[in-house]
Amino acid sequence: MRRVAIIGAAQTRFEARKASLAYNELVYGVVRELLDRTGISMREIESMVTASQDAYDGKTISGMAINEVVGAYLKSEAKVAADGLQALLYGVARILSGEFDLTLVVAHCKESEGQSSAITSLMFDPFVQRPLGLDELTAAALQARCYCRKRRITSEDMALVAVKAHRQALKNPYAQRAGEFTVEDVLASPLLADPIHELEAAPRSDGACALLLASEERARRLVDRPVCIAGIGNCTDAYWTERDLAEARALQEAARRAYTMAGISDPAREIDVVEISARYAHEELMAIEALGLHASPVELIARDRASFITPSGGPLCGNPPTVSGLVRAVEAYWQLSGEAGARQVEGARVALAHGAGGICGQNQTVVILRRE
């Protein structure tokens, strides 16, 4: 079977509000940077997959605003209305089909332009849930309660995740929020929805990122040791009120598929760096467990060497919705290509990128990257 490589990546700095840029300008900036970094001309790229959401962009068919700047004039572009890592999966499928050699994958969101709570409330069952005024945050708080109770996780344990994330983000020039916080600082930040504090929840962000995928043959003409997609897995869980919120079964299943494809039998030992898409602190703990990285995630986070878990700082330090999963792949790629700067995990050869969508992570994606 053909293999697919990543040959370049770019992202904007994540910011609370990019007031000076329209959507097409935001996305053009990141695509231009990707082309400049890779030296590939848009003429050579015949296939594009984008990820964005109509509800966030306040526009029916959000992709319309950016099709031209992603170079899609008379070319094949498709927009997934799902987490950005899903766009990467479809890009991989397009190359593996044999029809395309290069595929551009782009995700964007300007959360500042809409009203997040009103938007995420649209995910809820209109008959019995929406009238209650639920949004993504309140559902996440309910999940955090279920999970922490089942695993006997304390508020201080959860706060540790936020401490680690913001410390990591000090090394990430694209991060929106970073700092040396203590557990006490985290617990003293405003309580958004018990038990989630402000520093334990992703901030509202604007931003975009892009990746260029190539067939392995094509990638070998550009680099000696390309970063290849070794495994992919996706899985859909039941609707949030129809499953045990303390378990991440869809993530376990998505990981199982990706590991099988990549030939990974002991993820804790074989994976060097992991980028987790945790919009709330408890989600990072759940993911560490579901990905089979450690049976006691709190113990792992509390240790110093946990810096291989989400070295970028992750969504808690900047999280344009929809971009969140794809930028995990951007970071994972930079770790393997040695471009991760101060947050570089030395000698990383195998990386994992995680993405999630829907209420309480109903749809889960795992991608394994490997450098030879």
Add this chain to the structure above:
Amino acid sequence: MPRRVAIIATGQTKHTARRLDVNIRELITEAVTRALQDADLTMRDIDAVLLGNMEPFEGFLFPELWAVEGWGGYMKPSVKFNTGGTVGTTTAIAAYYYVASGIYDVVMAVGFEKQSEGHTQTAITTVGDPIWERSVMAGAIGNFAVMATTYMHESGVTEEQAAKAAVKARRNACLNEYAHLQMPDITVEDVLRSEVLAYPVKRLDMCPQSDGAVAVIFAEESKAQRLAPRPAWIRAVATAHEQQYMGDSPKRLAEMRSLIAASRRAYQAAGITNPRKELDVAEIYEVASFAELAMYENLGFCDRGEGGKLIDMGVTELTGELPVNPSGGVMSTNPIGATALIRVAEAALQIMGKAGRRQVEGARMALATGYGGNAWTDVMILSQEKP
């Protein structure tokens, strides 16, 4: 050489103006159940489900995730697409690539829309760019109307000729048990005398708003051969986009750059040099009567300016040389998230010989298209012969 891929089953709901008896979840179940029954499969046989829907029409975010049990997605890979009118073909083309890639062997594509549950004109007007178009837009109808006058000017096509396409659609729909608008007695005069919405577009020139769902199952070669007596093989897929704004296309319907590019790419891949002769049937996304005639020209079924003559000659009637939209097309049925996938399903039914009273005898090569957003196009070609 990519893996060969075929459509092995389809299922549709009876499309209507308002399905008050079911919610979105239950509506999808009807189509999915029928598709599984069509090939005698269960959800265990399906590796992944791809969904197409335009949720602004229902005021939802991720309606497919709420409706997951309706499409049997529990513990399965899935992804949702949203590309406007093309979303159904976008989903079908993705299903093709996913199977061709070897990642999955059997993929179900699902399209759905309960247009009755939202405000259609608002959702369509917000297609317009908020800064450049929305404040001066005139909804979908006004937008088609300005394109239609350009086309009439360039091609000399008349309102009577366009009305013939509208009549053909609603009469063909009477042969399709799933179609929404079935009007056996409609005449050209009825169309011309219907209310003027925005010159030259009259009420009967336009598509309706429908509630409906469709499911189409794609499989790799060995499974396709085992599971379907006569699979519809995918011979070509193509997508082409326009530029960013509505006013960018120099001649709109009179020169549909994206449809020309996508169809020529697909014809070449399928080895077609004379589409009017080599295609046996076409299911095109015609949105309005004038667009159908323009699409004849841009698809190369006739020369420039001859779209009106083609309908006058009856070439595209069910009994003609190249029947277009035996199903009744978009002018009869339009649940937006499903509409383009219905084109693919109908083209597949023709190849599989399962199109019932609307069957085109001996159909061996079929075309399906999707059209959406800022005038962009998807094309899919199906055939009885393997690629």
Add this chain to the structure above:
Amino acid sequence: MSEESPTLRVDFLLDTEYQYAVGQYGTRFFTELRDHARFVGVQCLECGRVYVPPRPVCGICYRELQEWVEVGPGGTIVGWTVVRIPFIDPMTGEQRPVPYGFAIVRLDGASTSLYHFLDETDERKIRVGQRVCAVFREKREGSLRDVLHFRLLEE
């Protein structure tokens, strides 16, 4: 379940606000429109096309656009209609008064076209290729509504 058995419905009114960034290219266009009542476009130095609305890149050449040129205020009708169907204006939430004239207008010097209103509602008096000229509002605020409509010019 039969059609006769009465089923219930719940109604929601979504009321969510958006604040769209006009961006750098749009801001330049609307500033010229507001302050000087004139139109500008941006030209591709590779193919020569002049883009209105202005944008960061020529999609055909994939070349970044920086060359600003003045266009209009005269133009030509590419396509037109008179809207007679009542519909709710999403910018105001109110019904747009009908009938009104509506057209695709190519401003002189531009390669692409704008959508805008016409000052005429008699279908017999409008045709493709007809010359028009922008009528600007007295008080302008920096949006496409600073153009009141396009006026048909006598032949």
